[in-house]
Amino acid sequence: MSGLIQIFDNKKFVLSNSRISYMMQVNEEGILEHLHFGGAITHPEYFQSQHKRVLRSLSPEFQGMPQFSLYDLPQEYPLFGSSDYRQPALHARNAQGNSIFDLRYKAHRILDSKMPLDGLPSARDGECESLEIELYDELQKLSVFLYYTIYANFEVITRSAKILNQSANSISLEQAMSTCLDLPQQDYELLHFGGSWAREFDAKRHELPYGRFTIESARGTSSAQHHPFMAVLEPGASETWGRVIGTALMYSGNFSITLERNEFKDVRLLAGINPFNFSWQLEAGQTFTCPEVVHVYSGSGLDRMSQNLHGFIQNKVSPQTFAHAARPTYLNTWEAAYFDIDEKKVFELAKYTQSLGLDMLVVDDGWFEGRTDDRRSLGDWTPDKKRFPSGIPALAKKVKDLDLKFGIWVEPEMTNTDSALYREHPDWILHVPGRESSLGRNQLTLDFSRPEVVENIYQQLDELFSCGLIDYVKWDMNRTMTELGSAGHPASRQGEIAHRYMLGVYDLVNRLTQKYPDILFENCASGGNRHDLGMLHYMNQSWVSDMSDPIGRLAIQNGASHIFPLSTYSSYLCPVPNHQNGRITSLETRFNVGFFCGNRGVSMNLEDVAQDESAIKNFIQRYKHTAKDAVNGSFHRIFYTDNEVCWQLISADKQTIYVGYFSILTKPNAAFRSALLRGLDQDALYKKGTKIYSGSALMQAGLDLPLVSTTQNSDASPSRLSDKERVEVLDGGDFVSTIIVLEKS
Ligand code: DGJ
Numbered sequence: 043m044s045g046l047i048q049i050f051d052n053k054k055f056v057l058s059n060s061r062i063s064y065m066m067q068v069n070e071e072g073i074l075e076h077l078h079f080g081g082a083i084t085h086p087e088y089f090q091s092q093h094k095r096v097l098r099s100l101s102p103e104f105q106g107m108p109q110f111s112l113y114d115l116p117q118e119y120p121l122f123g124s125s126d127y128r129q130p131a132l133h134a135r136n137a138q139g140n141s142i143f144d145l146r147y148k149a150h151r152i153l154d155s156k157m158p159l160d161g162l163p164s165a166r167d168g169e170c171e172s173l174e175i176e177l178y179d180e181l182q183k184l185s186v187f188l189y190y191t192i193y194a195n196f197e198v199i200t201r202s203a204k205i206l207n208q209s210a211n212s213i214s215l216e217q218a219m220s221t222c223l224d225l226p227q228q229d230y231e232l233l234h235f236g237g238s239w240a241r242e243f244d245a246k247r248h249e250l251p252y253g254r255f256t257i258e259s260a261r262g263t264s265s266a267q268h269h270p271f272m273a274v275l276e277p278g279a280s281e282t283w284g285r286v287i288g289t290a291l292m293y294s295g296n297f298s299i300t301l302e303r304n305e306f307k308d309v310r311l312l313a314g315i316n317p318f319n320f321s322w323q324l325e326a327g328q329t330f331t332c333p334e335v336v337h338v339y340s341g342s343g344l345d346r347m348s349q350n351l352h353g354f355i356q357n358k359v360s361p362q363t364f365a366h367a368a369r370p371t372y373l374n375t376w377e378a379a380y381f382d383i384d385e386k387k388v389f390e391l392a393k394y395t396q397s398l399g400l401d402m403l404v405v406d407d408g409w410f411e412g413r414t415d416d417r418r419s420l421g422d423w424t425p426d427k428k429r430f431p432s433g434i435p436a437l438a439k440k441v442k443d444l445d446l447k448f449g450i451w452v453e454p455e456m457t458n459t460d461s462a463l464y465r466e467h468p469d470w471i472l473h474v475p476g477r478e479s480s481l482g483r484n485q486l487t488l489d490f491s492r493p494e495v496v497e498n499i500y501q502q503l504d505e506l507f508s509c510g511l512i513d514y515v516k517w518d519m520n521r522t523m524t525e526l527g528s529a530g531h532p533a534s535r536q537g538e539i540a541h542r543y544m545l546g547v548y549d550l551v552n553r554l555t556q557k558y559p560d561i562l563f564e565n566c567a568s569g570g571n572r573h574d575l576g577m578l579h580y581m582n583q584s585w586v587s588d589m590s591d592p593i594g595r596l597a598i599q600n601g602a603s604h605i606f607p608l609s610t611y612s613s614y615l616c617p618v619p620n621h622q623n624g625r626i627t628s629l630e631t632r633f634n635v636g637f638f639c640g641n642r643g644v645s646m647n648l649e650d651v652a653q654d655e656s657a658i659k660n661f662i663q664r665y666k667h668t669a670k671d672a673v674n675g676s677f678h679r680i681f682y683t684d685n686e687v688c689w690q691l692i693s694a695d696k697q698t699i700y701v702g703y704f705s706i707l708t709k710p711n712a713a714f715r716s717a718l719l720r721g722l723d724q725d726a727l728y729k730k731g732t733k734i735y736s737g738s739a740l741m742q743a744g745l746d747l748p749l750v751s752t753t754q755n756s757d758a759s760p761s762r763l764s765d766k767e768r769v770e771v772l773d774g775g776d777f778v779s780t781i782i783v784l785e786k787s
Contacts, residue, residue, distance in 0.1 A: 221335040
């Protein structure tokens, strides 16, 4: 690929495709100044810096350069300590004990590809160009290499940074961010997502305050509390209007994303490893690589941002073997049987899986040595001798003889005090000397900062997977980190443990997914406690939340859809009353919410299924017939309120449109609702049963949604509504829903 990056006078760098431009320049002082990230700029050679040099009282100036201060200059990789008082991208302590560094432009080169990052997940190569810019501190002999990649077909720029210590002394890194984006002086709103266990991805939107606003994790995982993503919006931006810049970190550990706004309305976004509780000894000659960041720009609202991210993640982040493949429908044993499983019961469930018409049986937690509850056995990845005497390969073979695929659950990063692994290696957990380690779900975190621990788990999992009979692996991680210390590293390196842990996880996942490319891996961390681009680089999908109630899931799936394509998250039909919140919903509503996930299944036992068996079979057939559309279709949020949700999915061939409408609590005498659809062919005709609509009518006037009726005896019941031909009614009270299907003719 060529022509995506232009350089003018050896000092102005322009990364452009037909829709976006990212621009920067080396200014007179040699500082790399940020110029623009947004819509495509034509004739970039004439583009002028918007930074005004004026005397600001109380702002220090460079000697001999009156009115030049870094405090209000938009920069690409700023430092603290000369004249910029905002949060820096890099903060470090040198051999003299001070933290003053000074980075000036040194060199650059253009690459016609995307290079992988050292030991870290990164976006994939293809139809892109990359730019490397070296900034250098002459006194401290420190280089910072900034990496930028632009793709021909995505409104996306990826960035990362690598720090090289060329001095003879050790330097202590205290803050090494992946990116700095200094934005134009305007008002902004912020949109980010978070919550807690079973209510992940709740959308939070507010004005950018004066001062600093940070989302972060210090839990060791990217977390359910704050997902590593932030959108900066033009005030009032909607799904279809307004300029939006989204920033997603491709990292699964402690992160921070900070927005800072000073008295001049200069706005700085920093994203990277959380500097809190972090330090890194960078010895002479060593490099440190910061995780990658994806910046996405939309000039027309959140929908466009999501379309771009969805396409980018599916094509440039996800492992490509399964990225576009219809996913197998499955029965998962968890909500069907929890720990009460043995090979006989699993086989019974497998026969049931087959009779329901599903594609795969997944054995969740509870199959390995001694694992009869959540207090024991993590770390011992061999089948329980009493309950699974024939072993996993024999069980997998029997299941596969039923013409089913076979999947299995593991939680590789954990152990329990009651396990052979812990008894043999009590110092292999994250811990600090002299203190008891806190438990989370009765378990301890293995010290993945130590290569020998990673190697042990690799050997065990390799042994399990090598039978060649496993089609799917659910990789779980059910606690956050505490007593963050490692017996494998000296005192001076204890600030490195959380990041080294992540490098260990990525190493393990990378080796296993490379060795077993035909296994479909699903990421899970008590649901969505680590659903991020980092894990999705290695695994195609995530169990996005333990919340299996469809009404509880509406907000979660709606929030997650801002960033992730449907192909990356899973659902299953659960029993009622729901095990997480006790809610009773119809099978249809459970099906309809699950429909808007790329991976669909069931987690019910034989008795649960018996009540609705034929309906479940029908729904499973519908899941199977639409499996490709769920993975490859384009998804739009039509509206989302506290009481009503409407989603649209357009099949990849654009022939079929699915409109999901969900009503939470019924209101008497409700207003009529319609859905302004998106992404249709305006000249085409679309059929819904006997009705025909033009694409333009559906997008400009909308599709009528059914009126939700109250109880059978009320005035608004279907039998009382006068013109049933014209008014469609959704009967059934609370938690009702429908999927309307339109076919292009
Ligand atoms: C937490 C996961 O989110 C559940 O789906 C299930 O796999 C349990 N762990 C098993 O322990």
